[in-house]
Amino acid sequence: MKTASVVASLVLVGTCALASSDSELLEKVKNSGVKPIPQSQLELLKLVDDPKNPITENKVELGKKLYFEPRLSKSGLISCNTCHNLGLGGADGVAAAVGHKWTANPAHLNSPTVYNSVLNKVQFWDGRSPHLEDQAQGPIQAGPEMAAPAELVVARVTSIPAYVEEFKKAYGDDVKIDFKLIADTIAIFERTLVTPSRFDKFLHGDLDALTPAEKEGLNLFVDKGCASCHNDIGLGGTMQPFQVAKKYKFASLGGFQGDENGMVKTPTLRNIEETAPYFHNGGIWSLADAVKEMGSTQLGISISNDDSKKIVTFLKALTGEKPDVSYPILPASTINTPKPDMN
Incomplete structure (x- = not known):
């Protein structure tokens, strides 16, 4: 009985110490x-x-239908979902976005995920759009897209x-359907694409939401300085100096150098395991390699293979x-619908 009591006490002490450690990590x-x-x-x-x-x-x-609507493209073949595929982590799984006439992005820019994009402070890699409504107008009109x-x-x-009837249902009978309203409606759908994870449960106080290995990776993530750019709710989405x-x-x-000040939008780390390849030009396919590259490029430190793997273990908890x-089932075209144009 005495031995059992000692063991029980040791277990209790160990559990309390772990809880204290977890609380400190949360803080x-x-x-x-x-x-x-x-x-x-x-x-x-x-x-x-x-x-x-x-x-x-x-x-x-309505915004969902327009998001999946290929007739918004000149060719009638490309929709928003082509490059921001909701079944592929909200991206397209290729290094450079491919658009009209099978044209790769001239600056070899990678398609960022649409999931949680509403949490970004700015849109596009160079941060030129302040919100999703403005951003949605760009790719529809862009020649390579x-x-x-x-x-x-x-x-x-x-x-x-x-x-036309759906726009009236959404906005009223007097609605004027112009290009801005079409883009705004797509953006409304995109605003709903938020993906809470186990990490959020941990931040809300559920200390058991992450595994010990994930907590170890999270601790390294903070200690190495990754959170200096990947922070706030989106774990990214702000303009930061690059290199x-x-x-x-x-x-x-691709030659992309950021905005006029060399600043580049920090990508969200949410669902990062689903959005390879990485960086603005899709130059790196391994998440572990991307972590090490960020260490040398941004932080001026060497992150070991072992530490990189531990950080990746945490990053996967952000899925x-x-x-x-x-x-959606899209409505049929009519005889008056402008025909597809491949030129």
Whole structure:
């Protein structure tokens, strides 16, 4: 009985020490500027909603159809989902985005994930768009992407009575369907693509939400300085100086140098295991290699293979729960719908 009591006491002490250690880690992470996705649906709505064009069920459903709508492209073949595939982590799984006439992005830019993009402070790798509504207008019109002039997009959508009725249902009978409203509606759908993970549960106080190995990787993530750029709710999404300590290994690939100040949008780390290849030009396919490259390029440190693997173990805990998005049935074209143009 005495031996059993001693063992029980040791187990209890060990458990208390572990809890204390976990609490200290939680406090360290919060102090590094990392924040969780809200648990409350009301608080989450406040975070992602645009008061100028509030999220409604009808707008989201219409925005989803337009997101999957290939007729918004000049060729009639490319949709938003082509490069931001919701079944592939919200990206496309290739190094450089491929668009109109099978054209690779001229700057060899990689498609960033659309999941959690609402949490970004800016959009595009050079941060030129302040929000999703503005961003949604760009790829539709860009020559190497969907290549569709604004007036063609409006003509296609308004030639389809079912779409006109859905816009009326979403915005009222007096709605004017213009290019901006079409892009805004796509953005409303994108605002709902938020993916909370076990890491968020940990940040909300569930100390058992992460495994010991994931906690070890998280501790390294903070101690190495990764959270200096990958912080806040999105774990990225702000403009940061690039190549701070050393030249990026694949800097010449595509020639992209960031904005006029050499700043580049920090990608979100949420669902990072699903969005290879990495960096703005998709130069690195291994997540462990990407961690080591960030250490040398941004932090001026050498991250060992062992530490890199531990950090990757944590990063995989950022894979979140995806919203249930069913592929929509799109309305039929009419005789007045502008035909596909491959030129």
